[in-house]
Structure formats: C-alpha cells, structure tokens
Amino acid sequence: MSYRYISMPVYRLIEEFSSDVNKIFEYIDAIYDRIERVENKIKAFITIIPREYMYNNVEALLKKIKSSGSAIPKLFGVMIGVKDNITTMGIRTTCGSKILENYIPPYDATVIVKLKNVGVFIHGKTNMDEFAMGSTTETSAFYPTRNPWDLNRSPGGSSGGSGAALAAGEASIALGSDTGGSIRNPAAYTMVYGLKPTYGLVSRFGLIAYASSMDQIGPMARNTTDLALLLSVISGNDPKDSTSLPIESIDYVKALDDYMYKEPRLRIGIFKELFEGSDDCVKKTVYNSVDKLCSYHDCIEISMPYTKEAVAAYYIIAMAEASSNLARFDGIRYGLKTHIDGRNWVDVYTEVRTKGFGYEVKKRIALGAYVLSMGYRDMYYIRALRFRRMLREKLGDVFNNVDAVASPTMPIPPPRLGEFFEDPLKIYLADISTVIANLSGYPAISIPAGFCNNLPVGLQLMSKPLSESILLYLSAQLEDRTKLRDIIAEV
Amino acid sequence: MKILIGLEIHVQLTALASKLFCSTDSSYRERNPNICVCPVCLGLPGSLPVVNRKAIEYAIAVAKALNCEINDKVIFVRKHYFYPDLPKNYQISQYDGPGFTPIARNGYIKIFIDGKSKNIRIRRINVEEDPGKIYYIGGIEETPYSLIDYNRSGIALLEIVTEPDMGSPKEARIFLDKLIAILEYLGVVDTNLEGSFRVDANISIEGYGRVEVKNIGSIKDVEKALTYEIIRQKRIVEQGGVISRETRHWDERKGVTVPLRAKEFEEDYRYFPDPDLPPIKISSDMINKVISALPELPDQRIERIIKQYNLDEYRATILVLNKWLADFFEEGAKIYSNYKKLADILITDFLRWVKEFSIDPKRLSIKPHTIVKLLELLDKGVLSIKMVKELMPRIIKGDVDIDEYIKLKGYTKIDDETYIENIVLEVFKENPKAVEDALKDPKAINFLIGAVMKKTEGRADPKKTKDIIANMLRNIKDSNR
Numbered sequence: 016m017s018y019r020y021i022s023m024p025v026y027r028l029i030e031e032f033s034s035d036v037n038k039i040f041e042y043i044d045a046i047y048d049r050i051e052r053v054e055n056k057i058k059a060f061i062t063i064i065p066r067e068y069m070y071n072n073v074e075a076l077l078k079k080i081k082s083s084g085s086a087i088p089k090l091f092g093v094m095i096g097v098k099d100n101i102t103t104m105g106i107r108t109t110c111g112s113k114i115l116e117n118y119i120p121p122y123d124a125t126v127i128v129k130l131k132n133v134g135v136f137i138h139g140k141t142n143m144d145e146f147a148m149g150s151t152t153e154t155s156a157f158y159p160t161r162n163p164w165d166l167n168r169s170p171g172g173s174s175g176g177s178g179a180a181l182a183a184g185e186a187s188i189a190l191g192s193d194t195g196g197s198i199r200n201p202a203a204y205t206m207v208y209g210l211k212p213t214y215g216l217v218s219r220f221g222l223i224a225y226a227s228s229m230d231q232i233g234p235m236a237r238n239t240t241d242l243a244l245l246l247s248v249i250s251g252n253d254p255k256d257s258t259s260l261p262i263e264s265i266d267y268v269k270a271l272d273d274y275m276y277k278e279p280r281l282r283i284g285i286f287k288e289l290f291e292g293s294d295d296c297v298k299k300t301v302y303n304s305v306d307k308l309c310s311y312h313d314c315i316e317i318s319m320p321y322t323k324e325a326v327a328a329y330y331i332i333a334m335a336e337a338s339s340n341l342a343r344f345d346g347i348r349y350g351l352k353t354h355i356d357g358r359n360w361v362d363v364y365t366e367v368r369t370k371g372f373g374y375e376v377k378k379r380i381a382l383g384a385y386v387l388s389m390g391y392r393d394m395y396y397i398r399a400l401r402f403r404r405m406l407r408e409k410l411g412d413v414f415n416n417v418d419a420v421a422s423p424t425m426p427i428p429p430p431r432l433g434e435f436f437e438d439p440l441k442i443y444l445a446d447i448s449t450v451i452a453n454l455s456g457y458p459a460i461s462i463p464a465g466f467c468n469n470l471p472v473g474l475q476l477m478s479k480p481l482s483e484s485i486l487l488y489l490s491a492q493l494e495d496r497t498k499l500r501d502i503i504a505e506v
Numbered sequence: 507m508k509i510l511i512g513l514e515i516h517v518q519l520t521a522l523a524s525k526l527f528c529s530t531d532s533s534y535r536e537r538n539p540n541i542c543v544c545p546v547c548l549g550l551p552g553s554l555p556v557v558n559r560k561a562i563e564y565a566i567a568v569a570k571a572l573n574c575e576i577n578d579k580v581i582f583v584r585k586h587y588f589y590p591d592l593p594k595n596y597q598i599s600q601y602d603g604p605g606f607t608p609i610a611r612n613g614y615i616k617i618f619i620d621g622k623s624k625n626i627r628i629r630r631i632n633v634e635e636d637p638g639k640i641y642y643i644g645g646i647e648e649t650p651y652s653l654i655d656y657n658r659s660g661i662a663l664l665e666i667v668t669e670p671d672m673g674s675p676k677e678a679r680i681f682l683d684k685l686i687a688i689l690e691y692l693g694v695v696d697t698n699l700e701g702s703f704r705v706d707a708n709i710s711i712e713g714y715g716r717v718e719v720k721n722i723g724s725i726k727d728v729e730k731a732l733t734y735e736i737i738r739q740k741r742i743v744e745q746g747g748v749i750s751r752e753t754r755h756w757d758e759r760k761g762v763t764v765p766l767r768a769k770e771f772e773e774d775y776r777y778f779p780d781p782d783l784p785p786i787k788i789s790s791d792m793i794n795k796v797i798s799a800l801p802e803l804p805d806q807r808i809e810r811i812i813k814q815y816n817l818d819e820y821r822a823t824i825l826v827l828n829k830w831l832a833d834f835f836e837e838g839a840k841i842y843s844n845y846k847k848l849a850d851i852l853i854t855d856f857l858r859w860v861k862e863f864s865i866d867p868k869r870l871s872i873k874p875h876t877i878v879k880l881l882e883l884l885d886k887g888v889l890s891i892k893m894v895k896e897l898m899p900r901i902i903k904g905d906v907d908i909d910e911y912i913k914l915k916g917y918t919k920i921d922d923e924t925y926i927e928n929i930v931l932e933v934f935k936e937n938p939k940a941v942e943d944a945l946k947d948p949k950a951i952n953f954l955i956g957a958v959m960k961k962t963e964g965r966a967d968p969k970k971t972k973d974i975i976a977n978m979l980r981n982i983k984d985s986n987r
Binding site (some may be wrong): 095101102108111115117118120121122124214220221222223226227230254255256257259276335338339342343344347348349355356360361364384387388389392396397466 | 550552554555590605754774778779783856
C-alpha cells in the first residue's frame with residue numbers, strides 16, 4: 016500500500032528511493048491520489064503540475080542521469096510544494112494576485128535552482144495571501160485555503176497553502192516565505208515545523224518582494240530532520256543577492272545530529288510579555304511544551320519593553336517597502352493587460368492596478384506611499400527605523416544571557432474564515448511574537464506544541480543570527496518528547 | 507544683469523562591459539530593441555540588483571579628477587516615479603539629503619576663459635541607472651503610439667551637477683569641453699556615442715526665477731539653447747515681467763525653448779534607501795588603488811606641456827583639451843624643436859581643417875612627421891606660409907607625399923632674384939602712385955610687396971622681395987637727387 020508515502024518523512028523517502036528507483040512512481044501516485052481526494056476541500060494550491068507531466072519529468076531525468084552515468088542526486092524524486100511568490104521558470108507564478116494570474120517567469124529563483132540540483136521536483140505552487148500581505152491566506156485573489164484541522168478556519172498565512180498542503184498530506188516538504196511571520200504562523204496553525212532563517216542565509220533572488228529588508232524564504236516540514244534537510248539545500252551565499260550573507264551552506268542534518276548526540280544544556284529565556292498577551296488556552300499549551308524543554312535546560316524569564324510598538328514599526332516598514340516593490344506591476348511588460356489603443360499610459364496603469372490588486376494590497380501600497388511622503392516620513396518611516404535599531408540593540412542584550420527565547424508563535428488560535436475581514440486590527444496585532452525576528456533579522460522557528468480545543472498551537476523559539484542549528488536541536492528535542500511528528504490531519 | 511548658469515550632466519560609463527546592476531551586455535547601440543535585457547534590467551518580479559564594482563571605481567576616478575570629496579560609503583536610494591521607460595517604476599539612484607549621500611561632493615573644474623583661469627564648482631556626483639528609451643512616431647504630441655526599448659535600461663550613469671557658476675553660454679561650453687576632455691582622458695566614456703553625454707541646464711538672471719532647460723541633444727546646442735533662453739528671460743525682465751520657475755524643453759529644430767506643463771507642486775519621489783543594496787564601504791585602499799591607476803589628467807598635462815615645451819597656457823589648453831591633438835603635438839615635438847611654431851600650426855590651420863572636414867581624429871591618416879616636414883620646408887624657405895596654408899587641407903584629406911606634391915603643382919618658392927626684379931618693375935609701372943608714397947613713407951612699402959605677392963601667387967620669397975623693392979626705391983631716390 017502506497018498510502019504510507021503520504022506521511023513518510025523525506026529522509027525515509029530517499030532511503031526507499033535509493034533501494035528502488037521505481038518506488039518514486041508509487042510515491043507520485045500516492046501524493047496525487049491524495050491531492051485528488053482532499054484538494055477541493057483544502058485549496059492549498061494555486062497551480063498543480065499534472066500527474067502525467069510529473070511522470071514524464073521524472074522519467075526523462077532518470078534516463079538522462081542513467082545515460083550520462085552520473086550519480087542520482089540526493090533528493091531525487093522528492094516532491095515539494097512551493098509558495099507562489101517564488102519564481103519558477105515555465106511554471107506560472109501568481110503571487111496570489113490577479114495582476115500576475117497568467118505570468119510565467121523566464122527564470123528560476125536561486126532556491127529553485129538549488130532544489131533542482133539535488134533532484135527535487137516542484138509539483139505545485141501553493142496558495143498565499145496576495146503578495147504575502149495577510150496572515151490568513153484569505154487575501155489570495157483566487158480563494159482562501161482552509162485549515163485541514165478545521166475546515167471553517169484559516170490555516171494562517173501568508174504561506175497558508177504550504178502549511179495546509181503539508182498538514183493534508185498533499186506535499187512532503189514545502190517552501191514558504193516569512194516577512195512578519197508568514198512561515199511560522201501557518202506552521203503553528205497547521206501543526207507543522209517552519210523556520211524563518213537569519214536574514215541573508217537564504218537567497219531572495221527570485222522571491223517576489225514584499226518587504227525586501229525582512230523577506231526570507233524558509234523551509235516547512237512535518238518533522239525537524241526534514242526541516243534541517245531542506246534548509247541545507249536552500250541556504251548559502253548567492254552572488255545574485257547583495258543582501259545574501261557571505262557564508263557557505265552547512266549540513267544542518269549533521270549539525271543537528273551532533274547537537275543531539277552531545278545534548279548541551281542551554282539557557283532559554285521565557286518571553287514574559289508575549290505569554291501575558293496570549294489567549295489562555297494557547298498560553299497553557301505552550302507552557303506545557305516549554306516545561307518539557309525546561310526540565311532539561313535552564314530557563315529564565317525575560318522581559319522586553321515596547322513589544323507592542325514592534326507591530327507598528329513592522330507594518331510601517333513593510334508597507335513602505337511594499338509600496339515601492341509593487342510599483343513595477345503596471346501591465347506593460349508582463350502581468351494583467353488591458354486595451355491600450357488610443358489611451359495614455361496613466362490611464363492604462365490606473366486600470367491595470369485598480370483591477371489587478373486586491374483591497375489589502377491597495378491599502379498597504381497607499382499607506383506605504385503615505386509614510387514615505389514628504390512631511391510624514393520623519394513621523395512614521397524614520398521613527399520606525401529608529402525603533403528597529405533600538406529593538407536590535409535590546410535583543411542583542413537579551414541574547415547575551417540566553418541561547419534561545421521562547422514564546423507562543425501566535426497568541427490566538429487559528430482564526431475563523433472571515434474573522435480577518437471583520438477585525439483586521441486584531442489579526443495584525445496577532446503578529447506580535449513573529450515580527451520581532453523579522454525586524455531584527457534573527458532566526459526563529461515554530462514547533463508544534465500541542466492542541467488546544469482540537470486546534471493546533473505552536474511554540475516559537477528565536478535565537479541569535481546564524482544559530483539555526485540551536486533552533487533545530489531544541490526543536491528535535493521537543494519533537495522527541497511530544498511525538499508531534501509526521502502528522503496528517505483527517506480531512 | 508548677471509547671468510547664472512548651472513548644468514546637470516548625465517554621462518554613461520560606456521567603458522563598462524556590463525550594466526550597472528546586472529551582467530547584461532552594455533553595448534546596446536545599433537542592436538535590435540529589447541535584446542540586451544535580463545530579468546534584472548527588465549525589473550521582472552523577484553529579480554535583484556548587484557552593483558557593478560567597476561562602475562564604482564570609475565565613479566571614484568571621475569570624482570577624483572573633478573577634485574571632489576569622496577564619501578566613505580556608496581548608498582543607493584530608490585527614486586519613485588511612474589514612467590513607461592522605467593521598468594521598476596523607480597530608479598536606483600543616489601540622493602543628497604538627511605540620511606543619504608551621493609558618492610562624491612564639493613569638487614571643481616578649472617577652465618580657461620578670456621585669458622584667465624576660473625573654477626566652476628561641482629556640487630555632487632551621483633551613480634544611477636539609465637532608464638529605457640521611448641520612441642515616438644513623429645513628435646510626442648502627434649504619435650499614435652509609443653515604442654519602448656529597454657536595451658538602455660540599467661546602463662550605468664553618472665549625474666554630475668554643478669553650482670550655478672557659469673556666467674555666459676560661452677563659459678558653459680568651455681566648461682563642457684573641459685569636462686569631456688577629463689572624461690576622455692579617464693577613458694570612462696566615449697562621448698561620440700549617441701546619448702552618452704546629455705546636458706540639462708538651469709538658467710537664471712540674478713534675482714529672478716530659475717528655469718530648467720531639458721532635452722539639449724548635443725553640446726553644440728547647449729550654447730544655442732542657453733543663448734536663446736537668456737535673450738528670452740532678459741526681454742521679460744526688461745518689460746517688467748516675472749520669470750516663473752519652470753521646466754522648458756529645447757526644440758532643436760526650431761531653435762527655441764518651449765514650456766513643459768508647469769508643475770503645480772514639487773514632485774515627491776519618496777526617496778528611501780534601497781533595501782536590496784546594502785551600503786558599500788569605500789575604503790581608503792580602494793581610493794588609493796584608483797588614484798594610482800589614474801592617467802595624466804588635462805590640468806596636469808597642461809602644466810607639463812607649458813613647462814616642457816615652453817608654451818603659454820592658452821596654447822597648451824587648446825592642445826590638451828583635444829587629447830588627440832596634444833598626442834599629435836607631442837609626437838611631432840620629438841622631431842621638431844620649434845614647439846611654438848608646431849603648436850601654432852596645429853591649433854590654427856590643422857585643427858580648423860580637421861574640424862571643417864569632420865574627420866574623426868581616430869581615423870586621421872596624416873602623421874606628425876608630415877606636419878613637421880611642412881614646417882621644415884617653411885623654415886628652409888622652400889615654402890611660404892601662404893603655401894603651407896594652402897597645402898594644409900589637401901594633405902589632411904589625402905596625406906600625399908609633400909615633395910611630389912610640390913613638384914607636381916609647382917609649389918616652390920620663387921627666389922630667383924632676376925625673376926623677382928622683373929615682377930617688381932612691372933608692379934612699379936602699374937602703381938606709380940604707390941611708388942611715390944613709398945618714397946615718402948617707408949611704411950607704404952608693404953603695398954608694393956603685397957602686389958608682388960599677388961602676382962606670384964604668394965610664391966616670391968618675401969624677404970628677397972622686400973630687399974629688392976627697397977633697393978629699387980633707393981636707386982630711384984638717388985637718381986632723383
């Protein structure tokens with residue numbers, strides 16, 4: 016029975032495939048069968064590569080490898096769901112927007128090139144909030160994605176499609192992007208592992224920018240080892256991205272194994288303000304898993320003022336950068352077109368942008384342009400930058416005493432569908448724990464903590480720049496204790 | 507009325523092989539449209555800029571040559587405005603304002619005008635990307651549609667802004683000639699390439715509003731446009747009118763400036779540091795490396811030429827500002843030691859004809875030794891100066907062998923005294939009045955010499971002619987006594 020392939024960890028899949036290459040096709044069938052069964056309920060994908068297409072791709076590549084006599088790449092045959100703001104050559108990349116509904120990129124993002132090099136296949140582009148602006152996947156121009164754990168709820172966002180695809184067994188691993196929590200939020204809400212790497216660890220080349228100074232691509236998986244495996248593939252310096260850090264990729268699986276073998280005792284800070292502001296049930300669930308870590312490590316309470324201001328600073332900076340990054344979508348070179356005969360370009364631009372962008376995107380462009388404009392930039396944008404510098408300093412002080420900081424990933428359980436539109440401010444404020452990592456550039460992970468009223472809850476750990484191995488170590492340790500791994504929701 | 511002129515010059519760094527933020531081929535001219543493009547310079551979603559380090563080195567070299575202070579960081583900002591030639595709808599540029607800084611500031615260029623030296627101050631130098639190019643069918647008003655070519659998009663530009671230190675169109679032209687010479691010596695731009703050197707000008711009468719004139723296509727037109735604009739403004743002032751602050755367009759065909767739509771408010775470009783481009787540190791090592799690789803610059807060469815060849819600043823400046831001419835001069839000076847004479851012939855007749863024939867100096871076939879030979883024949887008295895002047899355009903065109911040419915055309919100086927005496931007698935007969943005058947006033951002798959020259963088409967040896975005439979006049983005087 017090939018059903019077992021649906022929840023099988025990637026590190027096991029590659030063992031299976033290396034013993035018998037033909038198992039790849041059983042695996043492909045298992046995933047596609049699953050997609051056929053659940054996708055119309057979940058709507059995790061915007062674009063799905065047809066099954067036959069995938070067969071042909073795998074067969075053709077296998078043939079090529081055999082005839083050339085080269086070794087079969089390490090992750091050959093593994094299928095990944097890729098968030099639809101990551102550029103894929105020849106596969107339409109919509110960014111969840113009407114304005115790019117029919118845009119087929121002529122090039123691959125650096126992370127895609129890296130994945131292809133190790134034999135990973137993209138079988139679908141996952142749903143997301145339009146231009147990653149949102150935290151429920153409801154601002155997608157196409158349809159909202161539903162949470163596999165409760166179809167009336169959001170899977171979080173903006174990488175909600177990736178999280179839901181993993182939780183529903185429609186993908187083995189997935190890529191997300193995280194600007195203010197967009198990987199960790201859906202990871203927490205769908206019971207999967209998600210890591211926002213240190214800013215600059217993973218190349219942004221080919222990631223359609225939302226807020227360039229905070230955007231990071233990151234791995235999502237159903238267990239820590241797969242997360243480490245995927246991070247090893249996608250990380251490392253990229254000369255095409257000037258913000259990419261000048262460091263080579265390391266083998267995070269090996270680093271994780273080393274840590275697990277040595278099991279060093281670390282100091283973990285418990286982020287007081289972020290627990291205090293959380294929903295009771297969430298608080299209880301997260302404390303529970305924190306206790307599991309604290310029974311081994313040293314835990315101390317830490318406090319950081321101005322946490323609430325972080326959300327304001329985050330939104331100001333993100334919107335400012337977004338208003339600039341989204342200026343290029345004008346329908347002239349690519350994307351949504353309109354008739355141009357006898358019209359001047361101002362009219363054409365206006366129509367394309369009016370029709371092509373959704374409400375949330377327009378709102379953020381308008382606010383972003385406002386905070387950057389003369390007379391207001393000092394009051395908003397410059398102040399937000401000043402706050403960001405201060406936050407970094409404070410965080411630096413905190414990490415002089417601890418190796419990691421724990422908090423709930425999200426202070427509230429997964430929102431009901433529609434809740435975001437009723438009270439957007441409440442949903443914005445729920446980003447309080449996640450935005451700190453983006454403002455500071457620090458790495459952070461969301462780890463399944465447990466269920467609360469049958470809804471997934473995540474624990475967030477943040478660490479010092481380039482301490483991804485520490486986060487993976489603590490995640491694996493907790494995973495061993497909670498056994499919350501390789502779980503597929505009943506759909 | 508005091509005139510204040512400031513210039514804003516856009517210079518393409520045409521010596522770069524690739525664009526400013528991507529590795530795309532920068533030699534876009536004469537290529538099919540939209541061929542020299544990539545995801546980065548087309549601004550495709552997800553693409554990211556990476557700075558061309560060579561462009562920064564060139565910018566430092568230019569800044570140094572313009573005596574600027576160089577900033578310790580390169581900070582790129584985004585300048586936002588919607589326009590179809592701008593693929594990202596923002597331009598990656600630099601900005602001089604709080605929190606930002608251009609790569610270089612506070613420099614100057616020394617120019618030589620009306621026998622004096624003067625410094626024109628440079629306010630700042632920006633590094634930025636060129637937009638694409640829009641083509642209209644006919645004029646901008648009547649075109650039924652526009653075509654956009656992104657080949658130029660992302661080409662490295664320097665924006666050089668001066669203080670309003672120029673007091674006349676002539677001064678502006680002299681400034682530009684000097685700037686072009688400096689850039690040419692640095693080898694960063696070939697200003698002969700279409701669109702590689704573009705000028706906007708700010709013109710005002712002191713105490714009145716400032717007018718910006720855009721779209722000045724060629725350097726020749728700068729002087730014309732400025733002259734027109736000054737006359738226009740003076741007329742308004744004289745009639746008691748108000749010069750409003752506005753941007754005008756230079757209409758090359760009609761030779762006038764026309765108003766663009768007046769802006770009701772200052773455009774807000776919403777500058778902010780480009781988050782895709784972290785500041786690049788400019789170390790003193792980097793600056794020193796650039797400085798040590800700098801070639802000899804015009805001012806240094808002028809100074810050296812003055813000293814080495816004992817020329818005055820005027821002659822040295824003209825030579826040096828035409829780099830090829832200075833090279834030509836120095837080559838000739840190796841085999842001919844009357845430097846002043848050599849310089850004179852080069853900066854007058856020689857330069858005039860090369861320009862007259864619009865010969866690209868790079869394709870000039872005449873060699874320095876030919877000019878030197880000409881001068882030597884002049885010195886020996888084989889050729890007269892008039893002959894040299896006549897010969898010049900012909901040898902510039904053809905580079906023929908001078909000896910043969912002289913033989914063929916009979917271009918030899920007449921120094922046969924009997925022959926000259928006969929001509930003089932003829933002249934005396936034809937001009938009795940002039941002879942009388944010359945007997946009274948020795949200065950009037952020149953008329954007679956001129957008449958001889960005319961008859962011999964300038965070929966009579968002037969010195970011998972003069973002596974013979976003087977002798978004959980003395981004889982007449984003696985016999986009259």
